[in-house]
Amino acid sequence: MNLENIVVIDGNEFSFTPGETILQIAQQNGIEIPTLCYLKRATPNTRCGMCVSEVEGSDELLRACATPVTTGMVVKTSTPSVIAERRKSLQQLLSMGYHNCLVQETNIDSWTDFQLKAMGPKEHEDLCPAYGTCELQDMAIQYQVKGTNSTPLDTKYPIENANPFIVRDFSRCILCGKCVKACNEVQVNDVIDFGQEATELKIVTEGDQTLKESDCVFCGECVQACPVGALVEKEDKHKIKDWETRQVPTTCTYCGVGCQIRLHVRDNQVVRVSGVEEAEPNYGSLCVKGRYGFNFINSDERLKTPLIKENGKFKEATWDEALSLVAEKLGTIKEQHGSDSIGFLTSARMSNEDNYIAQKFSRAVIKTNNVDHCARL
Numbered sequence: 001m002n003l004e005n006i007v008v009i010d011g012n013e014f015s016f017t018p019g020e021t022i023l024q025i026a027q028q029n030g031i032e033i034p035t036l037c038y039l040k041r042a043t044p045n046t047r048c049g050m051c052v053s054e055v056e057g058s059d060e061l062l063r064a065c066a067t068p069v070t071t072g073m074v075v076k077t078s079t080p081s082v083i084a085e086r087r088k089s090l091q092q093l094l095s096m097g098y099h100n101c102l103v104q105e106t107n108i109d110s111w112t113d114f115q116l117k118a119m120g121p122k123e124h125e126d127l128c129p130a131y132g133t134c135e136l137q138d139m140a141i142q143y144q145v146k147g148t149n150s151t152p153l154d155t156k157y158p159i160e161n162a163n164p165f166i167v168r169d170f171s172r173c174i175l176c177g178k179c180v181k182a183c184n185e186v187q188v189n190d191v192i193d194f195g196q197e198a199t200e201l202k203i204v205t206e207g208d209q210t211l212k213e214s215d216c217v218f219c220g221e222c223v224q225a226c227p228v229g230a231l232v233e234k235e236d237k238h239k240i241k242d243w244e245t246r247q248v249p250t251t252c253t254y255c256g257v258g259c260q261i262r263l264h265v266r267d268n269q270v271v272r273v274s275g276v277e278e279a280e281p282n283y284g285s286l287c288v289k290g291r292y293g294f295n296f297i298n299s300d301e302r303l304k305t306p307l308i309k310e311n312g313k314f315k316e317a318t319w320d321e322a323l324s325l326v327a328e329k330l331g332t333i334k335e336q337h338g339s340d341s342i343g344f345l346t347s348a349r350m351s352n353e354d355n356y357i358a359q360k361f362s363r364a365v366i367k368t369n370n371v372d373h374c375a376r377l
Helices: 020-027 078-096 111-117 135-142 178-186 219-223 290-294 319-337 352-366
Strands: 006-009 012-015 051-056 074-076 166-168 192-197 198-206 231-233 246-251 260-266 270-274 307-310 313-316 344-346 369-374
Touching: 006 020, 006 135, 012 192, 051 078, 078 135, 178 219, 270 290, 307 319, 344 352, 352 369
Parallel strands: 006 074, 344 369
Antiparallel strands: 006 012, 051 074, 166 231, 192 198, 246 260, 260 270, 307 313
């Protein structure tokens, strides 16, 4: 340890590498500093104002996400002035859009308490799509800040749902810029940015087109980054709430990269997919197929019973009948025409393990290298 590289945060000493910020050191050591605009793997945004902290010797509060630590720096993350400034920032953010979930109740101590008291028995259609997973909502509960807008704002930006994957609700946008960072610096698609219309800022594509008309590839990186209900997945809007699902970690099967994903499952059906942000190789990033191409799992058109064709028509068969017939046919073809007269096509909609077994069967049993994958077709 380099004894010169020591910073003191909330009375505790921590070592650091030159260039690291207060926020990074705090996160590495389990100290909570809230933020709504900070995105890992991107440069600091400094837009939300939630990560302010006191630094000894500074006359003003500093943004922890953009302030590099220095030797001997003394930081305090939860003083009365810091809490007051964070509450002020939350009030400003809540006043920017239609955030009706925090209007009715105060004196709520936890998410569970809020869920029971604040809204009462309401249908999902009455709730914000991000209800229960909204970071702004969580922080407003934590800092006891009450919202002001109980009815939709008179906005000239209508909800955009012209594409099949993403809904953009500008009335809920807090202009934190996380989606811009996610698009431009993480995925490097450069599709959206801040645009000025009259005196109002707005997140826009080139020419302020819809996402469907733009160069968007619908990877959903912006949706995963959005801390509020401004960007939500179209399939999921108002239908499934996060607390109704269980999350199953697994590996995406669409290609060989091995992206780590979470299946959000309700009633034994996959209803949503999200990237695992803390796991390599993708660190939360997904392509359009990995994030949205899961409806085949629950499709009514999936075969549930093996089929054998007789006299030009398919009939249901047992697994023993089907496998015996396939083995017999493959054996006959191999004997009469040789191993390389047979080829195998595997599928991205199978598990990696199933694809591995298929290629091993092709090479070890049939003795052919004629094996390919549908990702190349």
